[in-house]
Amino acid sequence: MPTRRSHVPLTLVIARDRSDASDGDLAQGLVADEGWAIAETWRRFAPMVLAMAERALGSRSEADDLGQEVFYHVFRKAKTLRAPDRLRSFVYSFAVRELKSELRRKRLRAWLSFRQPEALVDMGSGTLDVEARDHLRRCHALLDRLSPRDRLVFVLRRMESMTVEEIASTMQLSVSTVKRSMIHASERLSRWIVADPGLADLLDAERWGR
Amino acid sequence: MTTTPDETKETAALAAFTEVVRDGVGPHTPAELDQGLNSLYARIAAGRAQRWGLWRWSLVGVTALLCAVVGLHAASDYRKRLRVSVPPALTYHIEGGSVIEGGYLRESGHQGIKLLFNEGSKLVLMPGTRGRLRAVAPEGTRIAIDQGTAAFQVTPSSDRRWLVEVGPFLVKVKGTVFTVAWDPPSEHFELRLRHGRVVVSGPVSGGDIVLRAGQRLVVSLASAETLITDEKPEDDIAEPAGAPASSAPPAPALRPPVPRDKSAGVSPSNAKPEGERGWADKLANGHWDRILSDVERTGVKAALDEAGSEDLFALANAARYRRRTDLARAALLAERRRFPASTHALDALFLLGRVEEFGERGTARAIAWYDEYLARAPAGAYAAEALGRKMTLTNELGGSAEARPIADEYLRRFPRGGYARSARALVRGP
Numbered sequence: 001m002p003t004r005r006s007h008v009p010l011t012l013v014i015a016r017d018r019s020d021a022s023d024g025d026l027a028q029g030l031v032a033d034e035g036w037a038i039a040e041t042w043r044r045f046a047p048m049v050l051a052m053a054e055r056a057l058g059s060r061s062e063a064d065d066l067g068q069e070v071f072y073h074v075f076r077k078a079k080t081l082r083a084p085d086r087l088r089s090f091v092y093s094f095a096v097r098e099l100k101s102e103l104r105r106k107r108l109r110a111w112l113s114f115r116q117p118e119a120l121v122d123m124g125s126g127t128l129d130v131e132a133r134d135h136l137r138r139c140h141a142l143l144d145r146l147s148p149r150d151r152l153v154f155v156l157r158r159m160e161s162m163t164v165e166e167i168a169s170t171m172q173l174s175v176s177t178v179k180r181s182m183i184h185a186s187e188r189l190s191r192w193i194v195a196d197p198g199l200a201d202l203l204d205a206e207r208w209g210r
Numbered sequence: 211m212t213t214t215p216d217e218t219k220e221t222a223a224l225a226a227f228t229e230v231v232r233d234g235v236g237p238h239t240p241a242e243l244d245q246g247l248n249s250l251y252a253r254i255a256a257g258r259a260q261r262w263g264l265w266r267w268s269l270v271g272v273t274a275l276l277c278a279v280v281g282l283h284a285a286s287d288y289r290k291r292l293r294v295s296v297p298p299a300l301t302y303h304i305e306g307g308s309v310i311e312g313g314y315l316r317e318s319g320h321q322g323i324k325l326l327f328n329e330g331s332k333l334v335l336m337p338g339t340r341g342r343l344r345a346v347a348p349e350g351t352r353i354a355i356d357q358g359t360a361a362f363q364v365t366p367s368s369d370r371r372w373l374v375e376v377g378p379f380l381v382k383v384k385g386t387v388f389t390v391a392w393d394p395p396s397e398h399f400e401l402r403l404r405h406g407r408v409v410v411s412g413p414v415s416g417g418d419i420v421l422r423a424g425q426r427l428v429v430s431l432a433s434a435e436t437l438i439t440d441e442k443p444e445d446d447i448a449e450p451a452g453a454p455a456s457s458a459p460p461a462p463a464l465r466p467p468v469p470r471d472k473s474a475g476v477s478p479s480n481a482k483p484e485g486e487r488g489w490a491d492k493l494a495n496g497h498w499d500r501i502l503s504d505v506e507r508t509g510v511k512a513a514l515d516e517a518g519s520e521d522l523f524a525l526a527n528a529a530r531y532r533r534r535t536d537l538a539r540a541a542l543l544a545e546r547r548r549f550p551a552s553t554h555a556l557d558a559l560f561l562l563g564r565v566e567e568f569g570e571r572g573t574a575r576a577i578a579w580y581d582e583y584l585a586r587a588p589a590g591a592y593a594a595e596a597l598g599r600k601m602t603l604t605n606e607l608g609g610s611a612e613a614r615p616i617a618d619e620y621l622r623r624f625p626r627g628g629y630a631r632s633a634r635a636l637v638r639g640p
Contacts, residue, residue, distance in 0.1 A: 042247045047238055054235045064246060071250055072257065136234040139227055159232045186224060193223045200223060
């Protein structure tokens with residue numbers, strides 16, 4: 001059976017590398033619902049969002065779920081972004097809002113079940129040993145005792161190295177509230193660490209090389 | 211600022227705590243990130259499908275809602291049309307004549323024509339009256355009276371409208387009992403309204419004239435006179451003279467007018483009593499000048515001494531209308547003197563008051579006549595009018611302080627009377 005050949009010239013088109021696109025271009029791509037913009041936004045901001053969520057929640061699987069939620073809403077609400085250059089802040093604000101909601105939900109669930117939530121340290125495929133996992137579980141157990149706001153402020157300030165002003169802007173709080181919340185969280189954590197001799201020993205500065 | 215050893219220990223412990231938590235989180239591998247991105251794509255696609263589904267169902271819902279609204283509206287409209295058509299077709303039964311081409315009502319004998327409608331309305335054409343049935347429809351009826359006298363009893367209905375053309379006049383009727391007459395040669399129109407309300411439009415009225423129950427409208431186109439008078443309620447019921455007997459229940463309120471002239475025919479039942487001069491008929495027809503001419507011809511004294519009760523009363527009214535105050539007063543006094551037991555004798559008391567009001571310095575005398583009328587006929591036909599006039603004249607004569615008790619009495623007895631507004635103003639004071 002004869003094969004019919006097409007004489008139309010074919011050209012292989014390679015997608016442009018968009019990794020150098022600015023946040024503004026990225027935002028405009030999201031508004032235009034372009035596929036590359038979704039992928040690039042994910043690659044650019046997902047590591048940051050997922051790490052922050054994992055530190056705040058103490059669970060990688062929960063952080064993954066939260067990341068899906070955050071980016072899904074970012075893509076849906078991209079058209080409401082008035083300043084395209086502020087895409088990073090836009091993503092952060094969604095992430096923080098989702099984190100806050102999730103922490104509140106967790107606390108509510110614990111209250112409704114009349115028991116403290118068990119600190120399940122789910123660090124994915126990390127290579128922490130059993131002792132390190134135990135340290136981490138005990139640390140998150142203390143974080144679970146903080147209020148959602150204090151906990152989030154503490155994580156953003158001490159672990160994400162955000163300034164007080166950035167936290168205030170992202171969480172839509174006043175600077176003084178953020179400061180009070182930070183002091184409150186620090187004092188309580190310090191007190192709880194001291195009150196837990198086992199954990200205090202483990203966190204002894206000399207042992208941790210400090 | 212220095213720190214205590216405990217604070218240093220707390221700070222160091224907190225820093226170590228922070229380090230443990232921060233470093234306990236390892237970065238996501240590229241494979242994990244790709245997996246997350248794929249999950250995100252899947253979710254976005256599912257969200258779009260869901261949104262489109264929602265939009266589609268919303269569209270279906272809105273369309274269904276619109277259809278329902280349109281359907282309800284159409285059903286409502288249909289029901290309204292049905293409701294409109296609910297009143298049964300108007301039919302009638304004719305006695306004493308027939309309807310021929312053009313709706314003309316032809317009298318078969320000399321006893322008049324009677325039309326009985328299925329919804330209860332009734333129309334009687336007096337002997338010799340010429341009329342036409344212009345339209346008979348569920349919405350109403352239109353009848354023309356070309357000449358003569360007709361009596362109507364219209365059953366009240368919000369759906370039906372009755373229009374009566376009487377010569378150049380148009381009478382709009384709703385639930386009313388009245389008689390109407392038109393005499394083309396003399397261009398005389400008369401309407402007596404017993405119950406209900408009618409609106410009359412015509413060439414002289416200069417606009418619609420609204421008549422209330424108990425009023426009579428007389429229009430003479432020849433002399434360009436329009437007269438509206440109040441009549442006493444007449445309780446007696448009578449079929450038109452010579453009208454055929456009806457198989458339907460008798461019309462309780464139908465009453466024929468007094469025949470005006472010979473052409474209308476005179477039956478034994480309404481023949482004039484001996485000694486009557488026909489002035490009552492002339493007055494009813496608005497021919498008050500003819501009454502006064504008769505009096506001048508025969509002499510005032512003879513008229514006052516010989517005329518019957520009805521004629522004397524007609525003479526008094528004709529004289530009042532023409533501002534012949536002395537003659538009116540004399541006729542009313544004669545009525546009282548010669549027929550003290552008649553109803554007109556009581557009415558004369560009130561009318562004497564009206565006559566005195568025309569004259570200069572007659573106010574006090576008018577009040578005295580009104581007082582006498584109110585004393586003798588406290589529930590008489592003119593009681594409200596007499597008390598109202600007394601209140602007005604007292605206010606003019608003695609001021610509001612004297613009139614206020616009368617106003618109180620008026621409001622107590624006739625709170626909806628024609629002088630109620632003035633009475634309230636008096637009671638409220640300046």
